[in-house]
Amino acid sequence: MSTLTLTINKQDYQLENLDARTTLLDVCRQHLQITGPKKGCDHGQCGACTMLINGRRVNSCLTLAVMHDGDDITTIEGIGMPESLSALQQAFKDNDAFQCGYCTPGQICSATALIEEVKQNWPSHVSTDLKNPDGRLVQEIAERMSGNICRCSAYPNIIKAISQVLESQVPKPSSQTADNTVQNSSVTGIWSPPPSEAQLGKTSANTKTATATTGGRS
Numbered sequence: 553m554s555t556l557t558l559t560i561n562k563q564d565y566q567l568e569n570l571d572a573r574t575t576l577l578d579v580c581r582q583h584l585q586i587t588g589p590k591k592g593c594d595h596g597q598c599g600a601c602t603m604l605i606n607g608r609r610v611n612s613c614l615t616l617a618v619m620h621d622g623d624d625i626t627t628i629e630g631i632g633m634p635e636s637l638s639a640l641q642q643a644f645k646d647n648d649a650f651q652c653g654y655c656t657p658g659q660i661c662s663a664t665a666l667i668e669e670v671k672q673n674w675p676s677h678v679s680t681d682l683k684n685p686d687g688r689l690v691q692e693i694a695e696r697m698s699g700n701i702c703r704c705s706a707y708p709n710i711i712k713a714i715s716q717v718l719e720s721q722v723p724k725p726s727s728q729t730a731d732n733t734v735q736n737s738s739v740t741g742i743w744s745p746p747p748s749e750a751q752l753g754k755t756s757a758n759t760k761t762a763t764a765t766t767g768g769r770s
Contacts, residue, residue: 556621560586561630567617576620577601577612580627588628588657592701599700602658603627609665609699628657631664639720640664643713651704659700663714666696670722688718 556567558579565584580586580603589612592600596611603612604626632638637645640663650656670687678695679685686692693711702710 556618558617558620558625559623560584560625561627570617572616572618574617575613576603576610576615576617576625579617580612586627586629589661590654590657592655592658597701598655598658599662600655600658602661602700604661604665607665607668609662611699626661628661631660638664640667640713640717643716644710647709647713647716649706649709649713650702651706655700655702655704659697659702659710662697662700663710663717666693666714667717667721669696670718686724688715688722688724690715693718 554569556570558565558567558576560580567579567583570579570583574583577589577591580589581591589603590600591613592598594613596614599611601611601613602609604610605615605620605623607624632641638660640660644650644656644660650659666687670685670692673683673685674687675682675685676687676692676695678691687696690711693714694707697710697714
């Protein structure tokens with residue numbers, strides 16, 4: 553008889569003779585009745601099943617439970633419950649950052665890790681300053697949350713909620729490299745990230761080239 557011990561939300565669970573093919577998501581939902589993590593696409597595409605494993609974001613539909621004996625696993629239930637919301641959960645309420653709510657547990661788990669990554673000064677794909685990235689920028693938050701889909705399109709308010717917590721918990725970086733107009737971009741309506749400085753530079757270069765070419769033809 554084989555026994556698997558999983559530590560989820562600071563509580564130990566023992567599972568006897570668990571099928572080695574069982575995902576962590578299915579263990580939580582089907583075996584332990586921890587139903588906060590949601591099964592969305594079941595292919596690691598939507599992020600609804602996001603959990604924190606040793607502080608890192610993981611799509612629990614793609615990882616096997618047997619791989620996590622001894623790991624520290626946190627689901628939305630471990631972040632906060634209705635009577636004891638985390639600052640981020642409260643910010644989601646304050647900013648109406650959900651509609652149907654199906655993706656919200658994964659969004660909040662992912663954003664919880666995002667805030668810690670920003671505190672540790674981790675850069676992202678869109679960071680213009682790799683040594684002093686400003687994780688509070690709108691385009692930074694959007695990039696770091698890009699693995700979590702909201703089919704109701706509550707993205708503007710999700711970003712506002714995360715920004716609210718970052719503004720209160722994360723100091724401004726020592727070096728500000730972002731343009732003020734980009735940094736202070738408001739989030740309204742159907743939203744897409746403002747262009748990065750690199751993109752703006754490329755756009756300007758392309759415009760000059762096109763102008764020169766047109767002038768040559770005339």
